[in-house]
Amino acid sequence: MKALIVDDERLARKELISLLSVHEQIEVVGEAINVDDAFEKIKQLKPEVIFLDIQMPGKTGFELLEMLDHVPKVIFVTAYDEYALKAFEVNAMDYLLKPVQPERLEECLSKLISNETNSELKEEDILDRSDKLTYNDQVFVKDGEKCWFVKLQNVRFFESDGNYVKVFFGENKPMIHRSLNALEERLDSRHFFRASRKYIVNLSWIENIETWFNGGLVVHLKTGEKIEVSRRQSTKFKELMSL
Incomplete structure (x- = not known):
């Protein structure tokens, strides 16, 4: 799976890239330092998963998701345990706490790959023929403090x-x-x-x-x-x- 790392902290990006390097299923195709940078790189690189920080200068990770028509799979990487738990319903997404622990990352990726395998389309991928959202796409919905991937x-x-x-x-x-x-x-x-x-x-x-x-x-x-x-x-x- 192609992955994009979105974090304003260079050391945090490098540390996560290092941890991901031992997982053959994940290919890091780029890094973004803020929301606007990430928005352009998502359009350009079309990652299947983004590792997304929540608190960044300017716009937040939430605002990035609201800007996207098609939302890739998202794993939040945040230092704010209490904030993440408050903002997201348990089964709506996954998140990693900084500093990221290798065991927790492995558990997260195992679930990610399993979900991807189970949700693979048997028909020709509609996105190859159209820019419309497909029936199997998930979208990000935010209303107040609640967020969903639907x-x-x-x-x-x-x-x-x-x-x-x-x-x-x-x-x-x-x-x-x-x-x-x-x-x-x-x-x-x-x-x-x-x-x-x-x-x-x-x-x-x-x-x-x-x-x-x-x-x-x-x-x-x-x-x-x-x-x-x-x-x-x-x-x-x-x-x-x-x-």
Whole structure:
């Protein structure tokens, strides 16, 4: 896996690179000294995993993730144990405390490689043909002090709320500062459908469909939630679902 090290401390970067050198599965392809540097190098080098410091001069590691459309796998490397535990849910990501211990790094990499092996796409990688986010991509969502790494397949639907969009997954519905139109352009239309001005729905979460009084449709999700498909979009939806 190609890796990028993002840390403003040169000695911390060199120490981590040295520790990673004994792990053949990881290839360090670059270093970044701050968020803006990392943003450019991620676009250029396309790493599969980034080792990311949280507290850096200027922008934080959180802000870097918010800037990215496609988030690589992320391992946080931080000196702030209490801060990391507060900011992230236990199963949402992994993090290493400075100074990094070789045993802890090995444990982290073992989990990383295992997850990568289990999530490999059997179909041709969609990113080779399109810059759209794929169904198996994960995105970073931050709302206040809570942060999540969410696979798009686990998002039931998106709901427009002014200049924000609510992201519905599990019991959560955090808000991101993005328009529904911009989000629609990035999503794979084979899996996500623009039901109306207000909603984009994940087709795999639909359990059944009913006709609505105004010529539109209502889709019932497996969770019991209902999403109205506008009359204008109903024709497209019927064609898509072969109704």
